[in-house]
Amino acid sequence: MVCPLCVNANETIDDLVTPREWTSSDEKPLKAELVSADEKITELKRSSDRRIFKILLNKISEDDQ
Numbered sequence: 001m002v003c004p005l006c007v008n009a010n011e012t013i014d015d016l017v018t019p020r021e022w023t024s025s026d027e028k029p030l031k032a033e034l035v036s037a038d039e040k041i042t043e044l045k046r047s048s049d050r051r052i053f054k055i056l057l058n059k060i061s062e063d064d065q
Helices: 013-017
Strands: 020-023 029-037 041-046 052-056
Antiparallel strands (some): 029 041
8 A cells, every 4th residue: 555644665654653753844853653644734642751743734844744
């Protein structure tokens, strides 16, 4: 199955749910795992306290979209 959020063809959905560093559009880092995403909102679970954040897609760096 094609992963619509994956950056490259070798990436799987499992690669996205592994905690990693995400960057906001204003360059702030967040170590988190992907919970869900659609065309407007991304939900990320912060690794340090497991808190879930709903973030507008345009607030995530272009590289992480």
